[in-house]
Amino acid sequence: MMHSSSHSNARxxxxxxxxxxxxxxxxxxxxxxxxxxxxxxxxxxxxxNTSEVFRESLEMxxxxxxxxxxxxxxxxxxxxxxxxxxxxEIIVSDSELVHRIVNAAGINAIQDAxxxxxxxxxxxxxxxxxxxxxxGTLVLESGAERHRLASLVPPVHVCIVTTSSIxxxxxxxxxxxxxxxxxxxxFVTGASRTSDIELTLAIGVHGPGELYxxxxxxx
Amino acid sequence: MSTTHATSETFDRNARxxxxxxxxxxxxxxxxxxxxxxxxxxxxxxxxWEDLRERxxxxxxxxxLHLDEYLERFTENAEKAGSTIHWARDxxxxxEIVLGLVRAQNANMVVKAKSMAGEEIHLNEALEAAGIxxxxxxxxxxxxxxxxxxxxxxxxxxxxxxxxxxxxxxxxKVGIEKTDNVDVLTQTARRIxxxxxxxAQVGISGVNFGVAETGTILxxxxxxxxxxxxxxxxxxxxxxxxxxxxPKFADLDVFLKLLPRSxxxxxxxxxxxxxxxxxxxxxxxGPDELHIVMLDNGRSRMLAHPLxxxxxxxxxxxxxxxxxxxxxxxxxxxYGSVYPGPIGAVITPQLFGLSKAKQLPYASSLCGACxxxxxxKIDIPALLLHLRSEIAExxxxxxxxxxxxxxSIAFRMYSRIWSRSGTYALSIRAARLAQRxxxxxxxxxKVSGMLALLVPPLGAWTERRxxxxxxxxxFREMWRxxxx
Amino acid sequence: MKVALFVTCLVDQLxxxxxxxxxxxxxxxxxxVTFDERQTCCGQPAFNTGYRKEARKFAERFIEIxxxxxxxxxxxxxxxxxxxxxxFHEVFEGDAEWRERADRIAAKTxxxxxxxxxxxxxxxxxxxxxxxxxxxxxCHGLRDLGVHDEPRxxxxxxxxxxxxxxxxxxxxxxxxGTFSVKFPEISAGILDNKIEMIEKxxxxxxxxxxxxxxxxxAGRLSRISSRVQVKHIAEILASQE
Numbered sequence: 001m002m003h004s005s006s007h008s009n010a011r012x013x014x015x016x017x018x019x020x021x022x023x024x025x026x027x028x029x030x031x032x033x034x035x036x037x038x039x040x041x042x043x044x045x046x047x048x049n050t051s052e053v054f055r056e057s058l059e060m061x062x063x064x065x066x067x068x069x070x071x072x073x074x075x076x077x078x079x080x081x082x083x084x085x086x087x088x089e090i091i092v093s094d095s096e097l098v099h100r101i102v103n104a105a106g107i108n109a110i111q112d113a114x115x116x117x118x119x120x121x122x123x124x125x126x127x128x129x130x131x132x133x134x135x136g137t138l139v140l141e142s143g144a145e146r147h148r149l150a151s152l153v154p155p156v157h158v159c160i161v162t163t164s165s166i167x168x169x170x171x172x173x174x175x176x177x178x179x180x181x182x183x184x185x186x187f188v189t190g191a192s193r194t195s196d197i198e199l200t201l202a203i204g205v206h207g208p209g210e211l212y213x214x215x216x217x218x219x
Numbered sequence: 220m221s222t223t224h225a226t227s228e229t230f231d232r233n234a235r236x237x238x239x240x241x242x243x244x245x246x247x248x249x250x251x252x253x254x255x256x257x258x259x260x261x262x263x264x265x266x267x268w269e270d271l272r273e274r275x276x277x278x279x280x281x282x283x284l285h286l287d288e289y290l291e292r293f294t295e296n297a298e299k300a301g302s303t304i305h306w307a308r309d310x311x312x313x314x315e316i317v318l319g320l321v322r323a324q325n326a327n328m329v330v331k332a333k334s335m336a337g338e339e340i341h342l343n344e345a346l347e348a349a350g351i352x353x354x355x356x357x358x359x360x361x362x363x364x365x366x367x368x369x370x371x372x373x374x375x376x377x378x379x380x381x382x383x384x385x386x387x388x389x390x391x392k393v394g395i396e397k398t399d400n401v402d403v404l405t406q407t408a409r410r411i412x413x414x415x416x417x418x419a420q421v422g423i424s425g426v427n428f429g430v431a432e433t434g435t436i437l438x439x440x441x442x443x444x445x446x447x448x449x450x451x452x453x454x455x456x457x458x459x460x461x462x463x464x465x466p467k468f469a470d471l472d473v474f475l476k477l478l479p480r481s482x483x484x485x486x487x488x489x490x491x492x493x494x495x496x497x498x499x500x501x502x503x504x505g506p507d508e509l510h511i512v513m514l515d516n517g518r519s520r521m522l523a524h525p526l527x528x529x530x531x532x533x534x535x536x537x538x539x540x541x542x543x544x545x546x547x548x549x550x551x552x553x554y555g556s557v558y559p560g561p562i563g564a565v566i567t568p569q570l571f572g573l574s575k576a577k578q579l580p581y582a583s584s585l586c587g588a589c590x591x592x593x594x595x596k597i598d599i600p601a602l603l604l605h606l607r608s609e610i611a612e613x614x615x616x617x618x619x620x621x622x623x624x625x626x627s628i629a630f631r632m633y634s635r636i637w638s639r640s641g642t643y644a645l646s647i648r649a650a651r652l653a654q655r656x657x658x659x660x661x662x663x664x665k666v667s668g669m670l671a672l673l674v675p676p677l678g679a680w681t682e683r684r685x686x687x688x689x690x691x692x693x694f695r696e697m698w699r700x701x702x703x
Numbered sequence: 704m705k706v707a708l709f710v711t712c713l714v715d716q717l718x719x720x721x722x723x724x725x726x727x728x729x730x731x732x733x734x735x736v737t738f739d740e741r742q743t744c745c746g747q748p749a750f751n752t753g754y755r756k757e758a759r760k761f762a763e764r765f766i767e768i769x770x771x772x773x774x775x776x777x778x779x780x781x782x783x784x785x786x787x788x789x790x791f792h793e794v795f796e797g798d799a800e801w802r803e804r805a806d807r808i809a810a811k812t813x814x815x816x817x818x819x820x821x822x823x824x825x826x827x828x829x830x831x832x833x834x835x836x837x838x839x840x841x842c843h844g845l846r847d848l849g850v851h852d853e854p855r856x857x858x859x860x861x862x863x864x865x866x867x868x869x870x871x872x873x874x875x876x877x878x879x880g881t882f883s884v885k886f887p888e889i890s891a892g893i894l895d896n897k898i899e900m901i902e903k904x905x906x907x908x909x910x911x912x913x914x915x916x917x918x919x920x921a922g923r924l925s926r927i928s929s930r931v932q933v934k935h936i937a938e939i940l941a942s943q944e
Contacts, residue, residue, distance in 0.1 A: 017519035061489075177468065584893070630752065662922075
């Protein structure tokens with residue numbers, strides 16, 4: 001619909017300008033040659049256990065992390081986080097793992113919340129498809145779970161992940177991503193924050209102010 | 220409140236005004252003390268920092284050398300995923316495209332996530348003129364918008380304001396009670412902007428990286444307003460400079476290591492949104508339309524020279540601003556441009572014309588701190604020197620001559636007289652005679668009156684510091700005596 | 704080793720004692736020092752202000768003069784002027800012959816402290832001094848030439864001298880050549896921060912290897928009647944008292 005004549009004019013004149021100016025420029029003989037090897041990354045943690053590294057990284061960014069042995073324990077943990085909140089305040093994604101644990105915990109929650117429910121909710125519970133140990137990052141893939149808003153709008157986000165989804169580095173995660181199947185991939189590292197006023201850290205500006213991560217050990 | 224903003228043309232006057240502002244001074248010292256230290260600590264956790272910088276630069280170089288090919292690939296893949304691509308030769312065209320898209324949705328309000336490209340093309344003014352209300356949602360940008368000001372920093376737009384000033388602004392504009400609690404101020408922004416998010420049909424953002432291989436756009440942030448802007452709305456419009464493209468998805472790794480560490484001293488910002496076209500199931504969450512507006516606005520011109528091409532490698536981290544002793548003195552507004560600081564001093568004249576910003580390339584002591592911190596190794600001092608020579612030689616591609624007659628005569632005389640030892644020695648003898656009128660106790664104190672008018676550099680120099688005198692005997696004379 | 708001295712115009716006219724001290728230090732380190740009286744200025748003021756044609760004149764002259772010398776090295780008591788020599792090739796854009804000549808000269812040109820430590824492998828020159836000294840990293844020496852440890856090693860070996868680091872030793876003093884004339888107020892603002900750090904360090908002497916920075920710093924210290932002295936590193940190294 002936007003393929004008007006002015007559109008194609010602008011496009012072709014920008015490409016013409018790029019080609020013309022590149023042709024004018026001297027041959028490129030600078031020293032920045034493309035490196036063929038993998039990036040040299042230093043040892044960030046003495047710990048080689050990715051779970052332990054993940055926990056340390058989460059603590060560093062102020063997220064509250066609990067490791068549990070199984071889904072039963074995860075349900076216990078969830079119950080203590082949720083406390084005595086009512087069902088209208090808790091929203092969940094469509095993750096089966098989340099549903100099992102929420103049910104086991106005896107929590108009433110809303111899936112497919114309306115806009116109003118979303119904006120008045122107190123807690124959003126989701127899972128994450130992957131996690132990155134060295135930064136404490138949760139990786140949310142839109143193709144796998146409808147968690148784009150439940151992880152963002154409520155003031156508290158509880159995320160349930162399994163140890164088998166943890167990878168050491170961002171580089172490993174990027175290799176696993178399929179952006180065509182997952183049209184929105186979101187990396188979450190800690191709570192929403194800002195330093196816009198006098199560079200003073202303030203938590204929970206637009207996204208959740210609290211992030212709980214419950215890590216279930218895979219058998 | 221005044222809505223006329225400082226321009227680059229009056230840099231010297233803007234800078235003097237900034238220097239006289241004690242509040243600004245306090246804020247800037249805060250910036251230097253905190254961001255510089257945070258950055259230093261953060262890069263220690265990045266493994267081999269120099270290796271990363273080298274890689275980032277080589278990725279950028281490769282992309283820029285074949286920019287046409289990578290743009291073709293990026294837009295093809297983005298379209299395949301359902302994005303609509305638009306092309307804008309300049310800011311005016313870009314604004315018109317955005318206006319057309321907003322009008323097509325019958326929206327009279329848009330939520331905006333912080334975008335330097337949006338600032339560059341003065342998108343807010345264009346929207347307002349068309350009767351569409353732009354709502355900035357980044358806390359710093361919102362503060363700036365409430366105050367009717369422009370950002371003074373690439374990463375922290377309201378760095379020049381104190382929390383008292385911000386509190387006063389909130390009392391006046393949104394009717395809260397006076398407070399100096401940053402959390403209360405932040406929660407006020409959350410509360411008010413939540414309502415705007417709930418109403419919004421159209422969201423406008425920038426783009427940090429566009430991946431040619433997949434047609435993905437990546438946007439980094441800490442607050443969550445970009446996520447809200449790009450997932451709650453029905454239509455997402457992203458304004459993207461044509462230099463933002465990178466070849467491969469895996470290349471993101473290097474930039475995600477460099478950008479947060481350089482910008483805010485974080486290992487990673489709180490959120491990265493990697494958006495590839497539109498949702499592939501109708502009942503998924505997210506906008507129905509993604510429009511990417513590809514902006515040239517002077518960028519393609521910069522490809523013509525290997526030096527100026529470097530400026531297109533910039534990833535807008537702001538590290539050079541924080542490290543710059545000049546920026547630390549005067550802040551961002553003095554530069555009169557959306558791009559301040561060292562990188563602004565090289566980009567502004569290139570984007571908007573040398574004759575409009577001919578003081579900026581001189582607004583540097585060439586100390587090189589910017590080059591040292593730049594995550595993509597842009598040789599900013601070399602670029603400043605390049606632009607200075609274009610100005611001094613009277614740039615040919617400008618309508619207005621940039622050359623300064625008095626200065627060019629002075630330098631011609633300097634090179635005539637001083638490049639030969641005979642005339643050099645004569646000029647020293649003359650200086651030795653002349654200084655008798657001003658030297659006291661072996662130094663030159665504050666020079667004022669007629670003499671300062673006659674010899675302006677001397678007047679300016681001695682305003683705050685003493686000037687040395689020519690020694691009674693030069694080194695060459697002493698050497699001659701020693702060798703006798 | 705036979706060494707050709709480029710003394711710099713500032714040292715020649717404003718602080719000739721620094722030149723004499725440089726000769727003294729080099730001779731003590733076993734060098735045979737020559738000084739060609741035809742030399743004047745490296746042309747940096749023109750280059751840094753954008754006047755490349757004018758700068759080229761100085762570069763050609765510098766190269767011609769030093770090509771006639773049989774010295775193995777050219778030594779300059781200034782990081783900034785040394786860095787200009789390293790930049791000479793830029794004023795000969797598109798002129799391969801001059802570029803090659805410029806590169807040959809640049810390859811044998813050294814800043815004083817780096818020459819002593821890296822070329823002669825000397826960090827002790829028999830200097831005796833007293834008091835407490837701090838070091839200011841002149842920008843071009845530090846960032847263009849990578850001189851950082853060399854002067855510190857030399858100062859630490861001076862008998863009787865206590866060396867202290869100031870905070871932000873590597874931050875610019877605000878001089879910047881024509882920058883300080885075009886924007887004197889900004890320059891002075893940057894200078895104020897430097898002065899604050901110098902005074903905070905508790906040193907009684909601030910040392911650098913650039914007459915230009917020292918002129919800027921001394922100008923302010925003198926105006927505010929500070930007790931802190933300004934010395935070129937050559938003066939400290941030549942000192943025997």
